[in-house]
Amino acid sequence: MPSLRSILFRHLVRLGSLSNRADVSIAQLRASMEKGNWFLSLSVPCGTVTEPVSAGGVPAEWVLPPGKRRRGTVLFVHGGAFVMGSPRSHRGLVARIAAAAQLEALAIDYRLAPEHPFPAALEDTLTAYRWLLREHCQASEAVLIGDSAGGNLVLAALLALRAAGEALPAAAVCLSPATALDGKGESLRTHAERDPVLRVETVGPLVAAYVGDHDPTEPLLSPLYADLHGLPPLFLQVGSDEILLSDVIAFAERARQAGVTVELEIWEGMWHVWQIGAPWMPEATHAIQHIGAFIQRQLATQARAA
Template sequence: MNAPPRPTRSAGVTPLPTAAPRPAAPAKPAPYELRPTRRSRVIAGVLRLGMYPVIHHVPGHAMSLRTARTTVDAAAMLLPGDGRVRVRRIHDPRVEDGPDRPAVAGEWVVPREAPDGRPPGAILYLHGGGYVVCSPRTHRPITSRLAADTGLPVLVPHYRLAPEHPFPAPLEDAVAAYEWLLRRGVPASGIVLAGDSAGGHLAAALTAEIVRTGLPNPAGTVLFSPWVDLTCELSVREQLTARDPYISATAARRVARLVVGSAGFDDPRLALLAAPWTGAPPVLIQVGGAEVLRPEAEALARAIGDAGGSCEIQVWNGQMHVFQILNRLTPEASTAMRETARFVRAVTATPAPGEAAVA
């Protein structure tokens, strides 16, 4: 039996070299990792010169806070409206629920293009202000943008403020607002809780309270610069090195004593880092890289992850406290709001405004 012929090489022909693999293209940085724009740096510098000294030295007594509350609310009257949304006032005494149940009052921010009828979902937004100032009106730059970007209505309750109504009064009002949405047929799977600063603490506390009491879980929670630890231990240490252009941890500690009232810090619902996060819905945290509350936000993300939960944290390079409220002024704030809308659409499975729903 003849052996098969051996392969031969043609004379004078050199085999082609094997091409070296091309180096992988560098990964595109996330938007929150980019260097701050000049516009955001200028605004931060102006605030540090003009606002930080005032906030750092704010007295921790009721009279000064009531004056600040009046001033902030009056300034909010000058904010331009957003033509993409309608704002409706809400006041529901909830008489059918009994005299011990708090009323639900606030604003219902609705996209102008939203169809009539029961909405498929909603955002329950809890405004910031240290639990002592601000209102639904002051935070319309955020709530209007949320409604326009997601196509969902936004409920912004007037929760009770300290020092007249210390914690847990704000949490009781937040629970009442969530129940109000459920009673009106908005499915829990279509509701996203959200809040900034003290409202971020309140939104997180509401999430933990829903899990603890067995209410239907919302679809997700969004926290902008959350004030996680009202004892301010982490933020006071961070203040030694951080150049936060807006928030003073020293002033926050003074205000916190008014928020907790005579009961002190013993209420376990205040302690977000010790809350049982097992079974919580997905969470998105956005925090400025320059703010003193950053370590608190990072600690909360770790606590949720250690409990087996899903938490996406975005540390926005060089940004200040609740920079999202500047979404008409800085590109970073506008991009952060688009990132938030992406998260809301993902957890609620709702299409972007103008897109058809997938059957």
């Protein structure tokens, strides 16, 4: 049963989120997200250090949690319907995940649509990952994480790396990922009034700006329709009340059928990327703790196999 705090937070999100309104411009959405007005926590845990860096030419930010860190690195790809968001807008979420995993994190500032449609954001994600392996860690010590559109980019990056015969990361984590961009998921309709963050009529045009002239069912745009064999272990979190629920469940099932190790968590009463509610919502804090535990398990498995 959802906590009282989450019930209150849900109402605040519905009132304050611009991404569920059709009367706002991309410029307004971007400004709102950068200010933290979309209930994104810009604050970070005490002792967190952030440092700007160029990841092979892609602007990025190191997020270093306090305390002793384990061996390994998180590459974080932010959400924002491919048209908004940045390391700054997601700094609080990245910092809390990094702290839970006891790892340093690299958050990238990929190019946004509509100025830079597909495949620009994917190319930047791949460039940053390759830089990370070249300059900082081995693939077995890297974990890719993304929320929403960032989850889509993480999955697409895995497919592109596999196709190119390049080293895959130890694991990947996707929070409310957009696994299909064709707008056919059942919960897009059935959950239209339940998700306080996303509405199809608002997000659809934003996603279309990223897709451009491409077929939205192309595997690198809609990983749900891809051949998923050979991917690393995946950890997926999705809320029971969000419009992307059915696509995430379908993706998890197809990945398992392809032999991929998948852990899928469906959080009752939660909505799109509720993890941003940490530290105020217990469900958000607990979800991040689960992410950290998964990452630690996967890196420990890789270390034993080395």
